[in-house]
Amino acid sequence: MDKEKLFAGIDIGGTNTALGLISSEGRVLQESSFSTQKYEQSSAFLGRLIDEIEQLLALMPGEFALSGIGAAAPMANFFRGTIESPANLNWGEVAFVKIMQNHFKVKTVITNDGNAAALEEMVFGVAKGMKNFIVLTLGTGLGCGIILNGEIYYGTDGLAGELGHIIVEPGGRDCACGRAGCLETYVSATGICRSASMLMAQKQCASVLHAIPPAVLTAEKIARAADRGDALAGEVFAFTGAVLGPALANLAVIFNPEAIILFGGLAKAGDLLLKPTIDSFRQNSLNIYKREAQVLMADMQDGHSAIRGAAALVNR
Amino acid sequence: MDKEKLFAGIDIGGTNTALGLISSEGRVLQESSFSTQKYEQSSAFLGRLIDEIEQLLALMPGEFALSGIGAAAPMANFFRGTIESPANLNWGEVAFVKIMQNHFKVKTVITNDGNAAALEEMVFGVAKGMKNFIVLTLGTGLGCGIILNGEIYYGTDGLAGELGHIIVEPGGRDCACGRAGCLETYVSATGICRSASMLMAQKQCASVLHAIPPAVLTAEKIARAADRGDALAGEVFAFTGAVLGPALANLAVIFNPEAIILFGGLAKAGDLLLKPTIDSFRQNSLNIYKREAQVLMADMQDGHSAIRGAAALVNR
Numbered sequence: 001m002d003k004e005k006l007f008a009g010i011d012i013g014g015t016n017t018a019l020g021l022i023s024s025e026g027r028v029l030q031e032s033s034f035s036t037q038k039y040e041q042s043s044a045f046l047g048r049l050i051d052e053i054e055q056l057l058a059l060m061p062g063e064f065a066l067s068g069i070g071a072a073a074p075m076a077n078f079f080r081g082t083i084e085s086p087a088n089l090n091w092g093e094v095a096f097v098k099i100m101q102n103h104f105k106v107k108t109v110i111t112n113d114g115n116a117a118a119l120e121e122m123v124f125g126v127a128k129g130m131k132n133f134i135v136l137t138l139g140t141g142l143g144c145g146i147i148l149n150g151e152i153y154y155g156t157d158g159l160a161g162e163l164g165h166i167i168v169e170p171g172g173r174d175c176a177c178g179r180a181g182c183l184e185t186y187v188s189a190t191g192i193c194r195s196a197s198m199l200m201a202q203k204q205c206a207s208v209l210h211a212i213p214p215a216v217l218t219a220e221k222i223a224r225a226a227d228r229g230d231a232l233a234g235e236v237f238a239f240t241g242a243v244l245g246p247a248l249a250n251l252a253v254i255f256n257p258e259a260i261i262l263f264g265g266l267a268k269a270g271d272l273l274l275k276p277t278i279d280s281f282r283q284n285s286l287n288i289y290k291r292e293a294q295v296l297m298a299d300m301q302d303g304h305s306a307i308r309g310a311a312a313l314v315n316r
Numbered sequence: 317m318d319k320e321k322l323f324a325g326i327d328i329g330g331t332n333t334a335l336g337l338i339s340s341e342g343r344v345l346q347e348s349s350f351s352t353q354k355y356e357q358s359s360a361f362l363g364r365l366i367d368e369i370e371q372l373l374a375l376m377p378g379e380f381a382l383s384g385i386g387a388a389a390p391m392a393n394f395f396r397g398t399i400e401s402p403a404n405l406n407w408g409e410v411a412f413v414k415i416m417q418n419h420f421k422v423k424t425v426i427t428n429d430g431n432a433a434a435l436e437e438m439v440f441g442v443a444k445g446m447k448n449f450i451v452l453t454l455g456t457g458l459g460c461g462i463i464l465n466g467e468i469y470y471g472t473d474g475l476a477g478e479l480g481h482i483i484v485e486p487g488g489r490d491c492a493c494g495r496a497g498c499l500e501t502y503v504s505a506t507g508i509c510r511s512a513s514m515l516m517a518q519k520q521c522a523s524v525l526h527a528i529p530p531a532v533l534t535a536e537k538i539a540r541a542a543d544r545g546d547a548l549a550g551e552v553f554a555f556t557g558a559v560l561g562p563a564l565a566n567l568a569v570i571f572n573p574e575a576i577i578l579f580g581g582l583a584k585a586g587d588l589l590l591k592p593t594i595d596s597f598r599q600n601s602l603n604i605y606k607r608e609a610q611v612l613m614a615d616m617q618d619g620h621s622a623i624r625g626a627a628a629l630v631n632r
Contacts, residue, residue: 132472146570148469155572156448157605165602166566177602250482254462254570256471286481286493289473 068314118145120309245280384630434461436625561596
């Protein structure tokens with residue numbers, strides 16, 4: 001009798017790595033996580049990762065067999081199967097696919113987190129049945145996955161969709177990329193904190209945010225304050241939506257997509273972010289389309305989207 | 317003996333229609349043109365077009381046989397094979413493909429001029445051998461064709477690549493689409509004339525352009541003045557390049573393409589436009605790519621690019 005297929009999904013973040021064993025239907029059967037940061041050498045990190053997968057596999061009954069490994073990582077090169085000198089990890093180039101395939105003898109694929117998120121949404125999420133859509137991953141920075149004609153679009157060197165670095169405000173906020181006014185300096189967890197500082201400087205109004213040192217301010221704290229009715233915190237999200245909306249309108253004009261989907265930590269802010277974004281998107285949209293592109297939030301409720309998305313790279 | 321294949325290429329413009337018979341190798345063997353404008357009814361226009369093709373076919377020796385018809389037109393819908401209420405022609409919806417196929421009994425394809433231009437560049441022009449690139453057609457307006465993975469990218473409703481309507485200057489120049497600050501209000505033949513008026517208002521300097529009524533000013537006249545050393549006319553092209561460069565840098569970040577190609581009437585301005593565009597593109601580019609996207613001019617010298625591009629829709 002054929003064994004039931006099992007896929008490993010791995011989400012390598014700059015801080016933590018999450019992994020899981022996932023069924024063909026996208027159910028997470030086993031999961032675990034560990035600190036990425038504490039591994040200064042990629043070899044030690046990969047040793048730990050292999051151990052973790054082996055331990056999860058040992059927990060599964062005999063009718064399951066590992067059929068593939070999918071991973072998402074910053075600066076992952078899909079074409080070469082490598083992780084290439086990610087900014088937050090001093091690893092140099094890591095031959096991820098080669099090492100994992102040598103050990104587990106199954107198909108292994110790696111790509112960036114935006115592409116994995118986009119696949120997840122197509123196979124299991126709000127983009128089921130769609131052929132052309134864009135996912136923005138809103139975390140510390142802003143990542144992206146582009147699905148065209150039902151496939152991830154990688155571009156010439158695997159670097160398509162660096163949407164965090166479209167310039168939306170010439171001469172605007174300094175960006176880590178060395179330029180200014182990039183989308184992620186406004187629309188990301190860090191961008192939202194910068195917007196809070198800006199609005200505190202501009203407005204003359206009371207806010208709980210005035211009591212929080214900028215160094216420990218987070219997008220979550222701003223969202224909580226907004227939920228409790230803090231007007232300035234609410235304005236931070238309105239401002240963020242007003243920056244994001246025109247950028248999405250331009251993407252709609254370029255791609256004529258079925259949807260643009262917001263995914264990731266910041267997407268948990270829900271309507272706080274979605275409502276002003278949709279308002280601003282509509283105000284700035286070109287009206288020649290019979291069907292307007294939808295702006296949607298990914299359903300992040302079960303907390304497994306990232307590893308399920310990584311597994312979807314080999315589970316389709 | 318098999319007959320040699322012959323393709324009809326048709327470029328339906330708002331003013332004139334050009335057509336030709338083209339060999340498999342892209343040689344234009346017969347050509348003709350007539351006024352589009354004077355046909356108030358699409359049926360009369362199509363009658364004339366069919367007559368013109370028949371006349372060209374009658375000039376060809378017997379070893380050639382018509383194998384396909386490709387056409388480019390404003391508001392052409394590739395998926396439906398129709399021309400849909402183009403702004404400058406009061407035709408309503410025209411079932412172009414159905415009518416031509418009924419008459420000539422060969423495969424017929426229609427798309428917009430940007431897509432036809434992109435195909436032409438891939439099959440016969442500067443994009444030979446490329447898989448991912450973008451063509452901007454710079455005429456009265458700004459059109460676009462996007463080639464991804466070696467194929468035209470149409471989007472969900474066939475309306476992808478309306479790049480003339482990405483907003484590059486929020487609150488900027490009024491656009492015919494009802495919004496403001498669209499790329500084509502700056503980067504197009506009409507946009508260049510608006511820039512000349514703007515710079516004449518801003519600058520205190522002599523220029524031959526001051527002697528020309530705005531109603532009869534053209535991009536060609538500005539280019540000729542710049543070529544003769546008129547400083548203000550030169551600044552018009554510098555300004556245009558400075559607007560276009562950052563937009564191309566954003567496209568490079570989105571698509572990670574091999575090249576972005578400037579095509580069409582305005583592309584004939586050559587280095588006048590290309591040099592400031594490339595300077596501004598480089599200043600605004602994200603530096604993570606091993607190979608920078610090239611910004612190229614299409615070779616428009618032989619004047620047949622449009623009809624050869626249309627024929628390339630069926631000749632590949």
